[in-house]
Amino acid sequence: MSAAFDRDALLDAFDSIGRAAAGAGAKLQIAVYGGSALMLASNFRFATEDVDVSKLEYPLPDWLDHATAEIAARNGWDPNWFNDQVAFHLSPLADHAADHLEFGTFPRDGTTPGLEVSVPSAAYLLALKLKAFRVTDPVRGETERLDILNLMKVVGISGAEEAIALLGRYFPVSAASPEKQRFLLKNMDLEGGADAPEYPR
Incomplete structure (x- = not known):
């Protein structure tokens, strides 16, 4: 590593x-x-x-x-x-x-x-993270989860469907078949994010 x-x-x-x-x-x-x-x-x-x-x-x-x-x-x-x-x-x-x-x-x-x-921008970076969605990665998964959670707070997104709609702005093909994103977002642990995430700080 x-x-x-x-x-x-x-x-x-x-x-x-x-x-x-x-x-x-x-x-x-x-x-x-x-x-x-x-x-x-x-x-x-x-x-x-x-x-x-x-x-x-x-x-x-x-x-x-x-x-x-x-x-x-x-x-x-x-x-x-x-x-x-x-x-x-x-x-x-x-x-x-x-x-x-x-x-x-x-x-x-x-x-x-x-x-x-x-x-x-926070929205574009979140879309990139959602497209890759590596929260199940055994090495980087927890860091990825926190990145996504904090970016969702910054952008003002709280649910899976809003996140998928954002994904569709930048990656319409991925958003057309978002089963993986929907499942992971709905089952993702929502604890541990920053109290007041900022981007840009």
């Missing part, structure tokens, strides 16, 4: 990537998804094991390849800690402007920024 890291470590890593981009005369714009987005923008997720980002251009530029490898080596992280594997699962119906929030530019020291980061 990959080494987990916290928000401060991720922000420091983004500073390094932003610095490397600026040094190469480049500007990288990414959206961050999954647990890393929650860790950055919420008050209820505190660790992750990788960073799921929007589609990258391949081959990666040398400066980015070197920067992410150096960050991994320095921190003892998995070499693939920064990856765009989530891109395959994103919704073609999601609009970048309407369904994403600007998070920040990096580095944070006032020098020339080389990295711009955005995160999905």
Whole structure:
């Protein structure tokens, strides 16, 4: 299993990537998804094991390849800690402007920024979580359950049918056959969420 890291470590890593981009005369714009987005923008997720980002251009530029490898080596992280594997699962119906929030530019020291980061809206992130619905995963299931529970509170959804309707906004094919989501939502433990979940915080 990959080494987990916290928000401060991720922000420091983004500073390094932003610095490397600026040094190469480049500007990288990414959206961050999954647990890393929650860790950055919420008050209820505190660790992750990788960073799921929007589609990258391949081959990666040398400066980015070197920067992410150096960050991994320095921190003892998995070499693939920064990856765009989530891109395959994103919704073609999601609009970048309407369904994403600007998070920040990096580095944070006032020098020339080389990295711009955005995160999905709470509604879009919840839809992504509902599509995957990994609450029965023996390793990550409890974390996934709490993420979904807290995002439902943020969005103002309390029942399975409302959640499935939200899923349909972004993933109509999944919402057309939502038996798994309906069953898991109706039988999901509703205890243990944050008292006052925020996204963005």
